[in-house]
Amino acid sequence: MEPSENADRMAAFRNKIIGLGETSHRKSYYPQLRDQIRELNQAMLALQESENKYRSLVENVNIGIIQTEPWDDGRVIQANPAFCRMLGVNDEDELLDRPAVDMYLYPEARLELLKELEREGRIKDRNVVFKVKDGSTIMCSVSLSAQYDINGNMILVDVVAEDITEKEQRSEALRQANNKLNLLSSITRHDITNQVMILEGYLYLVMERVEDPDILMLLERMKVNVKSIDRHVMFAKDYQEIGIQAPQWVDLMDTLTGAMVSIDRTLIDLHIDVMDYSVFTDPMIKKVFYNLASNVIKHSNATNLTITTEEEGNNLLVVFQDDGIGIADKKRLFKKGSSSSGYGLFLSKEILSITGIGIRETGVPGEGARFEIVFSPGQYKTSV
Structure with a gap:
C-alpha cells in the first residue's frame, strides 16, 4: 500500500470518529478523541508494517503463491514472482484476470480440486501439471485453502505450489534403474536356482553309486553346501522385496x-x-x-x-x-x-x-x- 493511500485511510477514520473537520471549534471539547486518534495511528502503522512484511515474504519466497476466484471459470487475482518464474511469464500482469483453469494441463484437475476443497476446506500436497509459456509443462505439488465471507460462502482460493519436476524425474530414473536391477537379479536367481537343482540331482545319482564311507561323507557335505546356496538365493529374493511397496x-x-x-x-x-x-x-x-x-x-x-x-x-x-x-x-x-x-x-x-x-x-x-x-x-x- 502506498504512503498516500495510508494517509488518506487514516484521515477518513479520523473524520469519522470526530464527526467534524480539523478546524471545528468543537473538537476542543473532546480531548479523549486525541488519544483515540493516536491509538488509531499506531494501529494503522502496525497494519502497514504487517502488510509490508507479508508482501515481502510472498514476493521473496521460492515457493509459488497464487490467489484465484473459487468458481469454475474463476480468474487469477494475485501471483507472486516465484510462480511467475515457474510458468515462464515476465510478471504478475501476464496472469492477472486470466481464467485460472488455463494454467492447468488437464482442466478437469482444477475442477476436482475445487470440489474437494469445498468438501474438506483444505487440500495438502496434491500433484498437478501446469502449462509453461514456452509450451512445456511442470509438475507441481500444490496445497489449497479457502477464504469465506460472513455467510460461509467461499470467496477466494489460496494456492501454494512447489515445482517438483526435477524431483519426479530423478525419482522416475531411480525407479527405472531399480526395475532393471530387479529384473537382472530375478533372472540371475532363476539361473542359479536351476543350476543348483541340477547339481543336487547329480549328487543324488553319484551317492547312489558310491559305497566308500569317506566319499559319501564328502558328498553329504557338498549336499549341505548346495542347500546353503539355495537358502542364500531365497534370502536375496526376500530381502530385495523389502520396501518395494509403500507402507x-x-x-x-x-x-x-x-x-x-x-x-x-x-x-x-x-x-x-x-x-x-x-x-x-x-x-x-x-x-x-x-x-x-x-x-x-x-x-x-x-x-x-x-x-x-x-x-x-x-x-x-x-x-x-x-x-x-x-x-x-x-x-x-x-x-x-x-x-x-x-x-x-x-x-x-x-x-x-x-x-x-x-x-x-x-x-x-x-x-x-x-x-x-x-x-x-x-x-x-x-x-x-
Missing part, C-alpha cells in the same frame, strides 16, 4: 490369518486371540508373522503357539508365545547367520524397521520363547 494400514487379524495359511497345523496347536486393530506397516509383515511361527515349529520343540495383543503404556504388543524350550543364547538373535532361523529373524527385523516397528525376545529359557512386536503410537489404531 499401508492393514487389518491385524486378517493379516495374521493370511500369514498362517501355510503353517502345518498338525505340527503345532495355533491359537490366535488378538483384538480389533489396524497397523501401519510394510505389506511384507506377513513374512514376519510366518517366520516367527515357522521358527517355533523348526526349533522350539513346542506343542502350542499363542498369538495375542497387549497394550503396554502407549505401545501395542503383538506377542508370539510358545511352550517350547525357550532361547538360552539371545546374543545372535536378529543377526544374519548361516542358519535358516538366523536369516528369517534378520529378515523380519529388517521388514519391521521400514516403518520403525520394534521386535524383541523376552521369554524365559526353559519356559518357551516370547517374541514381542512393538507398535508405537501412530503405528496402530483400533479398527472401526
Whole structure:
C-alpha cells in the first residue's frame, strides 16, 4: 500500500470518529478523541508494517503463491514472482484476470480440486501439471485453502505450489534403474536356482553309486553346501522385496490369518486371540508373522503357539508365545547367520524397521520363547 493511500485511510477514520473537520471549534471539547486518534495511528502503522512484511515474504519466497476466484471459470487475482518464474511469464500482469483453469494441463484437475476443497476446506500436497509459456509443462505439488465471507460462502482460493519436476524425474530414473536391477537379479536367481537343482540331482545319482564311507561323507557335505546356496538365493529374493511397496494400514487379524495359511497345523496347536486393530506397516509383515511361527515349529520343540495383543503404556504388543524350550543364547538373535532361523529373524527385523516397528525376545529359557512386536503410537489404531 502506498504512503498516500495510508494517509488518506487514516484521515477518513479520523473524520469519522470526530464527526467534524480539523478546524471545528468543537473538537476542543473532546480531548479523549486525541488519544483515540493516536491509538488509531499506531494501529494503522502496525497494519502497514504487517502488510509490508507479508508482501515481502510472498514476493521473496521460492515457493509459488497464487490467489484465484473459487468458481469454475474463476480468474487469477494475485501471483507472486516465484510462480511467475515457474510458468515462464515476465510478471504478475501476464496472469492477472486470466481464467485460472488455463494454467492447468488437464482442466478437469482444477475442477476436482475445487470440489474437494469445498468438501474438506483444505487440500495438502496434491500433484498437478501446469502449462509453461514456452509450451512445456511442470509438475507441481500444490496445497489449497479457502477464504469465506460472513455467510460461509467461499470467496477466494489460496494456492501454494512447489515445482517438483526435477524431483519426479530423478525419482522416475531411480525407479527405472531399480526395475532393471530387479529384473537382472530375478533372472540371475532363476539361473542359479536351476543350476543348483541340477547339481543336487547329480549328487543324488553319484551317492547312489558310491559305497566308500569317506566319499559319501564328502558328498553329504557338498549336499549341505548346495542347500546353503539355495537358502542364500531365497534370502536375496526376500530381502530385495523389502520396501518395494509403500507402507499401508492393514487389518491385524486378517493379516495374521493370511500369514498362517501355510503353517502345518498338525505340527503345532495355533491359537490366535488378538483384538480389533489396524497397523501401519510394510505389506511384507506377513513374512514376519510366518517366520516367527515357522521358527517355533523348526526349533522350539513346542506343542502350542499363542498369538495375542497387549497394550503396554502407549505401545501395542503383538506377542508370539510358545511352550517350547525357550532361547538360552539371545546374543545372535536378529543377526544374519548361516542358519535358516538366523536369516528369517534378520529378515523380519529388517521388514519391521521400514516403518520403525520394534521386535524383541523376552521369554524365559526353559519356559518357551516370547517374541514381542512393538507398535508405537501412530503405528496402530483400533479398527472401526
